[in-house]
Amino acid sequence: MKEAVLLIALTLFMVAIGLQLYRVIIGPSMPDRAIALDTIGVNLISAIAIVSIVLKTKAFLEAILILGILAFISTIAISKYIERGVIVERKGNR
Amino acid sequence: MKINDVILKTVVKGVVFIILTLGVYLFFSGHNAPGGGFIGGLVLGSGIVLLYLTYDIETIHRKMPFDFKKVAAFGVLLATGTAIGSLYFEAPFLTQTDGYFTLPILGEKHLSTVTIFEAGVALTVVGTLVTIILSISEDE
Numbered sequence: 001m002k003e004a005v006l007l008i009a010l011t012l013f014m015v016a017i018g019l020q021l022y023r024v025i026i027g028p029s030m031p032d033r034a035i036a037l038d039t040i041g042v043n044l045i046s047a048i049a050i051v052s053i054v055l056k057t058k059a060f061l062e063a064i065l066i067l068g069i070l071a072f073i074s075t076i077a078i079s080k081y082i083e084r085g086v087i088v089e090r091k092g093n094r
Numbered sequence: 095m096k097i098n099d100v101i102l103k104t105v106v107k108g109v110v111f112i113i114l115t116l117g118v119y120l121f122f123s124g125h126n127a128p129g130g131g132f133i134g135g136l137v138l139g140s141g142i143v144l145l146y147l148t149y150d151i152e153t154i155h156r157k158m159p160f161d162f163k164k165v166a167a168f169g170v171l172l173a174t175g176t177a178i179g180s181l182y183f184e185a186p187f188l189t190q191t192d193g194y195f196t197l198p199i200l201g202e203k204h205l206s207t208v209t210i211f212e213a214g215v216a217l218t219v220v221g222t223l224v225t226i227i228l229s230i231s232e233d234e
Contacts, residue, residue: 062120062128066137069113073144076102080147084097087231089150 006054013047034078041071099148106148113141121216122209131212135219142220143227151228162228166221173214176207 020043023036045064052060081087121134145154180189192206 059128065116066133069116069137069140072109073140073147076144076147088146088228090232091150091152 003054006050010047010050010054013043013050017043017047030082034075034082037078038071038075041067041075045071102148106144110141110145113144114138117141121212124212125208131215132219134212135216136223138216139220139223142224146224146228151232162221162224164221166218166225169214169217169219169221171214172217173211176211176214179207 017040020036020040024033024040027033027036045067048060048064048067052058052064077087117134117137120129120137121131122129124130124134142158145158176190177188180191181187183189190206190208190211192204192208194202195205196202
């Protein structure tokens with residue numbers, strides 16, 4: 001029973017990631033793509049957590065942490081590129 | 095144009111310490127668990143890249159005056175230094191040794207020279223990562 005529920009949840013996460021890939025590729029504007037990529041990161045974290053429950057192991061917890069950090073940094077980088085055109089500024093203008 | 099990013103700066107000031115702590119933890123858990131010098135160096139480097147993203151190059155260079163090419167060079171020197179050090183004990187190149195020591199507060203601990211080699215690897219990865227990111231993302 002528990003295995004079936006976990007596998008159904010994993011399948012639904014994969015379906016959600018597929019739908020967000022559609023939004024990344026087709027997405028009419030760049031902010032759509034940024035939000036879709038961030039959501040893909042969150043769904044991947046949840047999928048890895050479910051895999052770690054299914055396999056009864058703790059070895060994926062570091063992967064979850066690192067994936068969260070990289071999703072955070074990449075969302076900031078994409079947003080800054082969309083808003084200002086540069087990613088790392090030479091000097092602060094404020 | 096003044097840009098108002100108070101929320102980003104305030105969040106990053108706290109989050110950077112979490113990222114650096116995770117990097118140090120991954121660096122020291124390298125023997126029997128996922129982790130090691132390469133992964134720890136990557137996480138430390140992404141924390142530094144997050145600082146560069148949020149602030150700018152001049153501010154971070156004023157607070158953290160490292161030339162990251164020299165950091166990478168020092169890391170390679172440290173790693174090959176521990177590798178050459180084994181030649182003085184009539185052992186093959188890159189031989190590492192370990193032992194169990196009783197420390198005053200911590201009790202019996204397993205210490206090995208692989209940690210010094212891994213520190214060299216981590217410094218190399220941090221220096222190379224930050225140099226690459228700064229080179230390809232500069233605006234001029």
